[in-house]
Amino acid sequence: xxxxxxxxxxxxxxxxxxxxxxxxxxxxxxxxxxxxxxxxxxxxxxxxxxxxxxxxxxxxxxxxxxxxxxxxxxxxxxxxxxxxxxxxxxxxxxxxxxxxxxxxxxxxxxxxxxxxxxxxxxxxxxxxxxxxxxxxxxxxxxxxxxxxxxxxxxxxxxxxxxxxxxxxxxxxxxxxxxxxxxxxxxxxxxxxxxxxxxxxxxxxxxxxxxxxxxxxxxxxxxxxxxxxxxxxxxxxxxxxxxxxxxxxxxxxxxxxxxxxxxxxxxxxxxxxxxxxxxxxxxxxxxxxxxxxxxxxxxxxxxxxxxxxxxxxxxxxxxxxxxxxxxxxxxxxxxxxxxxxxxxxxxxxxxxxxxxxxxxxxxxxxxxxxxxxxxxxxxxxxxxxxxxxxxxxxxxxxxxxxxxxxxxxxxxxxxxxxxxxxxxxxxxxxxxxxxxxxxxxxxxxxxxxxxxxxxxxxxxxxxxxxxxxxxxxxxxxxxxxxxxx
Amino acid sequence: xxxxxxxxxxxxxxxxxxxxxxxxxxxxxxxxxxxxxxxxxxxxxxxxxxxxxxxxxxxxxxxxxxxxxxxxxxxxxxxxxxxxxxxxxxxxxxxxxxxxxxxxxxxxxxxxxxxxxxxxxxxxxxxxxxxxxxxxxxxxxxxxxxxxxxxxxxxxxxxxxxxxxxxx
Numbered sequence: 001x002x003x004x005x006x007x008x009x010x011x012x013x014x015x016x017x018x019x020x021x022x023x024x025x026x027x028x029x030x031x032x033x034x035x036x037x038x039x040x041x042x043x044x045x046x047x048x049x050x051x052x053x054x055x056x057x058x059x060x061x062x063x064x065x066x067x068x069x070x071x072x073x074x075x076x077x078x079x080x081x082x083x084x085x086x087x088x089x090x091x092x093x094x095x096x097x098x099x100x101x102x103x104x105x106x107x108x109x110x111x112x113x114x115x116x117x118x119x120x121x122x123x124x125x126x127x128x129x130x131x132x133x134x135x136x137x138x139x140x141x142x143x144x145x146x147x148x149x150x151x152x153x154x155x156x157x158x159x160x161x162x163x164x165x166x167x168x169x170x171x172x173x174x175x176x177x178x179x180x181x182x183x184x185x186x187x188x189x190x191x192x193x194x195x196x197x198x199x200x201x202x203x204x205x206x207x208x209x210x211x212x213x214x215x216x217x218x219x220x221x222x223x224x225x226x227x228x229x230x231x232x233x234x235x236x237x238x239x240x241x242x243x244x245x246x247x248x249x250x251x252x253x254x255x256x257x258x259x260x261x262x263x264x265x266x267x268x269x270x271x272x273x274x275x276x277x278x279x280x281x282x283x284x285x286x287x288x289x290x291x292x293x294x295x296x297x298x299x300x301x302x303x304x305x306x307x308x309x310x311x312x313x314x315x316x317x318x319x320x321x322x323x324x325x326x327x328x329x330x331x332x333x334x335x336x337x338x339x340x341x342x343x344x345x346x347x348x349x350x351x352x353x354x355x356x357x358x359x360x361x362x363x364x365x366x367x368x369x370x371x372x373x374x375x376x377x378x379x380x381x382x383x384x385x386x387x388x389x390x391x392x393x394x395x396x397x398x399x400x401x402x403x404x405x406x407x408x409x410x411x412x413x414x415x416x417x418x419x420x421x422x423x424x425x426x427x428x429x430x431x432x433x434x435x436x437x438x439x440x441x442x443x444x445x446x447x448x449x450x451x452x453x454x455x456x457x458x459x460x461x462x463x464x465x466x467x468x469x470x471x472x473x474x475x476x477x478x479x480x481x482x483x484x
Numbered sequence: 485x486x487x488x489x490x491x492x493x494x495x496x497x498x499x500x501x502x503x504x505x506x507x508x509x510x511x512x513x514x515x516x517x518x519x520x521x522x523x524x525x526x527x528x529x530x531x532x533x534x535x536x537x538x539x540x541x542x543x544x545x546x547x548x549x550x551x552x553x554x555x556x557x558x559x560x561x562x563x564x565x566x567x568x569x570x571x572x573x574x575x576x577x578x579x580x581x582x583x584x585x586x587x588x589x590x591x592x593x594x595x596x597x598x599x600x601x602x603x604x605x606x607x608x609x610x611x612x613x614x615x616x617x618x619x620x621x622x623x624x625x626x627x628x629x630x631x632x633x634x635x636x637x638x639x640x641x642x643x644x645x646x647x648x649x650x651x652x
Contacts, residue, residue, distance in 0.1 A: 045636060158560075162512070162553045169519075169546045176539040181527045183539060184519065214579040215572060217610055380610035384603035384621040391586075391599055392633045401590060401642055408583050419569055420508050438542050445536040 013050045014352055017057030018359040024058065024077075025065020026371045027382070031078040032062030033428075034205040036322035037198055038389055040329070041396040048330035049348045055323045056349055057356035060112055060302050062319075063262055064360045065371065067104040067295055071097060072372050080262030080298040083270040087283060087290030094286055098230040103288050104295045105364040106232055107244045111296035112357035114248035115255060115303025119310075120350050122256070126311035127336040135447060136455055139440035140464035142433050145314050147471040148257050149426045157472075159422045167430020168437055170195055177435065178442060190402040197325045199394050199407040200431055204424040205318075206390045207411020210383045212418065217379065231365075232288070240292040243273045251297035255304020261317035262298040262305075269297025303353060310334050310346065314433065318425045321432045504569060505561035512554045520547045578609040594644025599626045 024035035036055050043051035066081030071088035084104060091100040133141070146164045173184045174194030185191040232240070247269035254265035273293025274283045283290045305316030306323075313334040315321035327334055332345070339346060363371075394407045414424045448454035455461050526540040582605045590598035604622035612618060633639045641647050 041633075041637060156557070158553050158557050162550055162557070165546050165550050165553070169543060169550070172543045172546070178536075179529050179539050181529070181539045183526055183543060184522065186522075211576060211579055214575045214606075214610065215570075217573070217575055378612070380607050380612040381617055381621055383610075384607045385625050387606070388599050388603060388626045388629050392629050392639075395595075395641070396633055396637055396639045399639065401595070404590070405587055408587065412580065412583070420504060421566070441542070442536040450536065 010050055010053055010348075010352070013046070013054050014057050014355055014359065017054040018061040018356050018363060021058035021061030021063075021356075022065040022068075022360060022363055022367075022371055023374055025062040025081075026068050026077045026374050027377075028069055028075045028077055030206070030209070030386070031066065031319075032059045033201070033318045033322055034209070035062060036319055036326075037201040037205065038386075038393050040198055040322065040326055041393045043326055044329070048327075048332050049345055051326055051330050052323065052332075052345075052349055053352040055326050056306070056353050057359070059319045059323065060299070060353055060356040061360040061363070063299050063302055064105070064108040064112070064295075064364060066298075067108060067291075068101065068364070068368050068372055071100045071104060071291075078262070080266050080301070081294075082263065083266040083294035083298075084291055086270065086294070087285070087287045090284070091286035091288070091291070096286070099232065099236070099288070100286075100291055101364070101368050102230045103232045103236060103240065103291045105361055105368070107240070107247070107292040107296040108299040108364075109357050109361040110244050111248045111251055111298070111300035112302060112360075113354060114245075114296075115252045115300040116350060116353045116357065117303075118252040118256075118300075119303040119306050119353070123307045123311045123346075124339050126307060127339040130312055130336045132460060134444075134458075135440045136444040136458045136461045137464070138436060139444055140455070140458075140461035140468070141312065141314065142437045142440065144464040144468045144471065145308075145433060146426075146430065146437070147468040149429060156421055160426045163417065163422050163424065164426035164430040167427040167432075168434040170200065170427070170431050171434025172438065177439065188402075190400060193398075195406060195431075196397060196403055197321075197428075197431060198397050199403045200410050201322060201325075201428055202390050202394050203407040203410025204414035204417075204427060206386060207407060208414030208418060208424065210387060211411060211415040213379050213383055236288050240289050243276070243289045243292045244296045246272060246276065247293045247296035248300040251300025252304040254297070255301035255316055256307045257316070261301035261320075265301035265304075266294040266298035269300075270294040299357075306349075306353070310338065310349070311336070313436070315429060318428050321428050324432060503561075504566050505558055509554055509558040513551055516547045516551045516554070520544060520551075523547070575609055579606055582606050582609075590642075590644075594646045595642050596626060596630055596646045597644065599630075 020035065020039070021032060024030045024032060035058055039054065039058065043054060046054065063078060063080055066076050066078030067084045067088065069075050069077040070081040070084040071092050074085050074089040076082045076085055088100045088104060091097070146161075146168075149160050149164050171194070173191055175181065175185075175192050176183055182192055247265075250269050250272060251262075251265040254268060255261040270283075270290055270293045273289050274280050274287075277283065277287070277289050279287065279289075301317065305320045308314040308316045309320040309324050311334070313324065315324050324334060332338065332342070390407065391404055394403050395401065397403065414427075417424055417427075444455065445452070455465070523540040523544050526538075528538055528540070582602045585605065586598045586602045589601055600622045603626060604618050607618055607621045612621075630641065634641070640651075643651075
């Protein structure tokens with residue numbers, strides 16, 4: 001499994017990706033999704049395996065990096081670390097920042113490695129199943145993926161659905177791939193090739209965050225001093241090993257579902273840790289189990305989210321949507337054929353994720369203090385710099401100034417979407433699934449001679465439709481239960 | 485708890501067209517309607533060549549779905565009003581203004597100059613008054629990024645008054 005990684009070039013890429021991912025994770029507002037999108041143009045100079053290794057190591061390390069700021073300044077570096085704040089910061093305030101970060105580092109590493117094992121065993125099985133899939137099944141699967149966003153994603157389910165539909169709508173801009181008829185181009189030549197993924201992602205994540213930061217300039221962070229990261233004591237391990245394993249399982253499972261993997265996984269991991277704990281009253285006051293539950297789950301979601309991405313070409317999270325774009329840009333088509341034709345490539349990715357988890361353990365353990373200092377860079381210096389990289393990165397992919405303007409447009413749109421409670425993640429997932437949804441629908445209708453009811457005669461498709469209905473009904477039932 | 489109730493009450497006392505719920509509903513429905521109308525102008529595939537659905541059908545379906553779901557969230561907001569958002573501060577509007585300046589300068593003068601102007605403008609308005617740091621974010625860093633992209637990715641930036649000096 002590791003054989004393809006034993007080259008100095010790949011190891012350097014892995015080291016760089018892990019360090020870069022940690023820095024991204026530490027900086028509130030940035031994260032592996034934005035960072036992955038920003039670095040995507042640079043991957044064009046790399047071979048496909050190095051490019052994907054770079055992106056996946058950023059993903060793994062970035063997810064962990066969020067915990068450092070969550071513990072030290074009570075601000076999650078990434079949304080997935082939000083649950084870590086609940087106990088990480090109170091524990092740090094008690095003078096045990098090193099212990100809190102030690103537990104976060106250990107549980108993140110265990111969760112991450114656990115999920116890579118799940119990925120290694122589960123992805124090929126899912127890919128084999130996908131051989132049974134025709135166009136109608138892929139259509140039903142894509143619909144299931146989108147309805148899952150509504151079901152377990154953050155925020156209002158209906159708003160998530162609107163955002164997902166909007167993402168699919170963006171994918172219809174340009175020449176229709178079946179008939180070459182222009183749609184929503186309004187005579188603008190640049191739009192006939194459609195709207196690229198990178199301008200939308202960079203706009204929705206980086207630029208909208210820049211606007212958000214412009215509204216938070218008076219915010220003051222209270223930093224907790226950190227002497228050194230400490231490995232958890234034997235007593236801590238005894239207290240948390242079950243929680244870490246449980247959260248690793250929960251995170252891997254949530255990650256496989258096409259939704260906001262890490263964030264949802266950490267919240268569920270945290271609440272389950274509290275439910276099973278002998279000291280639930282300690283949660284929110286600096287419980288070591290709370291940190292373990294949240295961190296193991298959000299890092300376990302990374303491997304889980306790679307399962308549908310590699311096996312089916314359906315992204316399991318926003319960051320895996322960026323990785324999927326990276327695969328496509330480099331001419332690698334995810335799906336069952338990838339497992340048959342390029343096993344070395346896949347094992348390279350699995351191995352890279354495994355090593356990235358070990359690397360961020362080492363960097364996190366010895367360098368957390370240093371990484372925490374990155375947050376001292378003031379926003380008034382940091383964000384103009386990020387803007388310069390965003391603009392050049394977006395321009396570089398198709399050397400089009402229109403792409404830069406599209407990025408700005410989506411930046412402003414993303415800001416207002418977030419302000420009014422619309423998550424931007426479904427837009428990204430919708431955009432990347434859009435062509436699949438429309439293409440498979442139209443091809444299915446050709447196969448079925450225009451008869452929509454024929455979808456119901458396909459057992460796998462029917463199963464996905466039923467699951468979609470359950471996914472749509474779930475938030476309603478959950479709301480009703482909460483009211484009761 | 486009291487705060488939330490006060491916020492909700494504050495939002496409830498406004499006329500309906502000032503409320504966030506209505507503004508969001510109106511904007512989505514307005515633009516969806518315009519887009520929906522424009523789908524009727526898409527070319528059609530002649531019946532003899534048509535396989536499956538027309539190119540306009542799928543976007544039409546999506547737009548109708550978006551309008552339907554938007555109506556539902558607006559209806560639900562009568563029962564559960566959204567919390568009133570804080571007023572946007574001055575730096576936000578200045579940042580938006582800097583984006584507009586960026587578009588104008590990159591279109592008419594120079595891409596690099598546009599990045600420089602925006603970086604200095606944003607940094608200054610966000611509170612940075614030290615000249616060295618303004619030069620760092622406005623000139624030194626964009627120059628490093630510019631040269632990095634040009635040399636590593638072989639990127640050619642669009643012509644302009646400053647970029648031309650570099651290329652010629």
